[in-house]
Amino acid sequence: xxxxxxxxxxxxxxxxxxxxxxxxxxxxxxxxxxxxxxxxxxxxxxxxxxxxxxxxxxxxxxxxxxxxxxxxxxxxxxxxxxxxxxxxxxxxxxxxxxxxxxxxxxxxxxxxxxxxxxxxxxxxxxxxxxxxxxxxxxxxxxxxxxxxxxxxxxxxxxxxxxxxxxxxxxxxxxxxxxxxxxxxxxxxxxxxxxxxxxxxxxxxxxxxxxxxxxxxxxxxxxxx
Amino acid sequence: xxxxxxxxxxxxxxxxxxxxxxxxxxxxxxxxxxxxxxxxxxxxxxxxxxxxxxxxxxxxxxxxxxxxxxxxxxxxxxxxxxxxxxxxxxxxxxxxxxxxxxxxxxxxxxxxxxxxxxxxxxxxxxxxxxxxxxxxxxxxxxxxxxxxxxxxxxxxxxxxxxxxxxxxxxxxxxxxxxxxxxxxxxxxxxxxxxxxxxxxxxxxxxxxxxxxxxxxxxxxxxxxxxxxxxxxxxxxxxxxxxxxxxx
Numbered sequence: 001x002x003x004x005x006x007x008x009x010x011x012x013x014x015x016x017x018x019x020x021x022x023x024x025x026x027x028x029x030x031x032x033x034x035x036x037x038x039x040x041x042x043x044x045x046x047x048x049x050x051x052x053x054x055x056x057x058x059x060x061x062x063x064x065x066x067x068x069x070x071x072x073x074x075x076x077x078x079x080x081x082x083x084x085x086x087x088x089x090x091x092x093x094x095x096x097x098x099x100x101x102x103x104x105x106x107x108x109x110x111x112x113x114x115x116x117x118x119x120x121x122x123x124x125x126x127x128x129x130x131x132x133x134x135x136x137x138x139x140x141x142x143x144x145x146x147x148x149x150x151x152x153x154x155x156x157x158x159x160x161x162x163x164x165x166x167x168x169x170x171x172x173x174x175x176x177x178x179x180x181x182x183x184x185x186x187x188x189x190x191x192x193x194x195x196x197x198x199x200x201x202x203x204x205x206x207x208x209x210x211x212x213x214x215x216x217x218x219x220x221x222x223x224x
Numbered sequence: 225x226x227x228x229x230x231x232x233x234x235x236x237x238x239x240x241x242x243x244x245x246x247x248x249x250x251x252x253x254x255x256x257x258x259x260x261x262x263x264x265x266x267x268x269x270x271x272x273x274x275x276x277x278x279x280x281x282x283x284x285x286x287x288x289x290x291x292x293x294x295x296x297x298x299x300x301x302x303x304x305x306x307x308x309x310x311x312x313x314x315x316x317x318x319x320x321x322x323x324x325x326x327x328x329x330x331x332x333x334x335x336x337x338x339x340x341x342x343x344x345x346x347x348x349x350x351x352x353x354x355x356x357x358x359x360x361x362x363x364x365x366x367x368x369x370x371x372x373x374x375x376x377x378x379x380x381x382x383x384x385x386x387x388x389x390x391x392x393x394x395x396x397x398x399x400x401x402x403x404x405x406x407x408x409x410x411x412x413x414x415x416x417x418x419x420x421x422x423x424x425x426x427x428x429x430x431x432x433x434x435x436x437x438x439x440x441x442x443x444x445x446x447x448x449x450x451x452x453x454x455x456x457x458x459x460x461x462x463x464x465x466x467x468x469x470x471x
Contacts, residue, residue: 145384152381156367165363166381169356170388173395180399197398205391212387216380219299 001214004093005100012074012101021070022105030063030109034116048121053183056117057138057175063109064102064142064171065164071102072150072159081155081221091218095147099213103143110135117186127185130195134185137202138178144209145171151220177201235444240437247437250430254279257423270336274420277329279427281351283435284326287319288354288386290439291361295382298375306450307443309375312382313365314442316358318435323355346393346400353392357385371450 016022037055041047048055075081075098084094114131117123125131149167153159181198236244258275294312297303330348331341342348365378 148384152364152377152384158367162360162363162367165356166360169353169360170385172353173388173391176395176399201391201394201398205388208387208391212384216383219376220380222376 001090001093001096004089005096008089008094008097009100009104010097012071012098013104015074016101016105022067022109026063026066026070026105027109027112029066030059030113031116033059033062034113034120038120043121049123049187052117052121052123053186054175054179055121056113056182056186057178059113060106060110060138060142060178061168061171061175063113064106064146065167067102067105067109068146068150068167069160069163071098071147072154075151076154085221091221092214094221095213095217096210098150099140099143099147099210102147103139106139106143107135110139114186123187125186130185131182133199134178134181134195134202137199137206138174141174141202141206141209142171144206144213145174148209148213148217148220151217174202174205177205235441235448240440243433243437243440247430247433250426250433254423254426254430257426261419261423267337270333271420272423273329273333275423275427276431277326277333277427278424279429279431280322280329281326282428283431284319284322284351284354286432286435287315287322287439288358288389290315291319291358291382292386295379295386298379299383306371306375307447309371309378310446310450311439311443312378313362314439314446316361316365316382317442318438320355320358320362321438322431322435323351323358326351327355344400346396349396349400350389350392353396354389357388361385371453 034055037051037059038048041051075084114125118125146167149163149170153163153166156162177198181195181202184195254275258272261272261275263269264271291312294308294315298305298308298312327348330351334343334348335341361378361381364381365374367374369377
């Protein structure tokens with residue numbers, strides 16, 4: 001399973017390195033979202049600083065939709081899905097590999113967005129450790145849930161419109177928990193928030209969806 | 225052309241007729257009892273909503289639960305049957321109705337009580353998320369596919385959505401209570417006297433019966449639709465065979 005996961009993750013990341021879709025399209029989109037928030041809210045009145053954590057995670061969520069769609073699209077064309085089913089790869093391995101590739105791309109994106117928030121919103125980070133812990137837990141959860149819904153919607157003609165409707169309500173707790181957990185660290189404001197519970201919630205979310213994916217990805221692959 | 229003459233079959237039987245009468249009668253009783261409740265000092269006439277709002281919310285949870293259970297039964301190889309898939313879909317559709325009604329009646333109650341149509345209370349937020357999950361599930365069901373494929377896809381999607389409910393529950397609970405404390409409570413616990421409890425229980429009963437009644441009929445309509453697809457296929461096959469014979 002782990003060997004298969006490494007193979008699939010390597011394949012997805014190699015494709016990304018060569019095609020640069022995430023780098024050339026998803027990353028600029030994510031930064032654009034940050035800029036749009038600044039247009040919508042008044043950048044001069046500390047609104048952005050106070051809302052920075054929430055805006056950061058909304059940007060991550062929206063970008064993760066694109067990343068997941070791209071990841072699923074890799075399998076949808078050229079009969080890849082069929083050959084994958086015929087290959088002796090463990091479905092659990094395929095799931096973990098694809099989720100790992102998405103997670104890695106999201107992590108890079110989050111670093112970029114973090115720099116964006118610091119530069120554009122003028123926030124002062126404090127508590128980098130909390131930030132990293134939140135980002136890891138949230139990213140794993142997003143990648144796991146996203147990969148599951150990605151393959152669920154992959155074969156459908158309406159996937160572009162259906163995926164956000166399916167995925168966003170499911171990852172709503174990630175948005176809430178990640179925002180609360182990273183609020184104090186990301187905005188540099190002293191807030192009365194204890195990140196411990198939120199981090200645990202993020203971890204539970206990630207474990208649930210990873211476990212579900214390991215068990216059920218094979219069945220999900222069958223029907224597309 | 226239809227070999228099974230589906231046109232004449234309805235969705236009612238003696239059992240559903242009884243169920244329907246019971247549902248309507250209990251609904252009428254709830255209406256009468258609810259309106260006869262006394263005005264309360266804090267909420268005036270609005271407290272009469274206790275007859276229907278908790279019952280509707282309860283029915284929406286039942287619908288969600290039945291969809292989850294039926295999906296699990298479809299996935300379990302020993303109990304796999306198309307009926308479970310159709311039941312899951314029927315229950316989800318009726319569930320959307322009840323979840324939306326929960327939000328609507330809740331808003332009508334919330335406006336005079338809290339001063340706003342919507343407050344970001346944990347339970348309201350959870351209900352809104354559940355509505356979105358159900359809508360996504362139904363959108364997925366509506367994507368044309370072979371019934372076996374659709375059943376597997378929907379069953380897995382339903383379980384995925386159910387998994388998130390406890391996480392959602394804690395997320396919104398902490399989100400709202402860490403900040404402002406448990407200042408909002410949907411049921412006026414201290415002030416409930418016998419009449420109100422009676423009206424509420426009657427409402428639970430009525431809404432459960434209405435849910436069951438609607439779901440049974442919706443389930444049977446879905447079965448008829450499946451039969452119709454089969455019949456059309458049979459008819460098409462038959463036509464081709466005749467062509468082959470005459471040619």
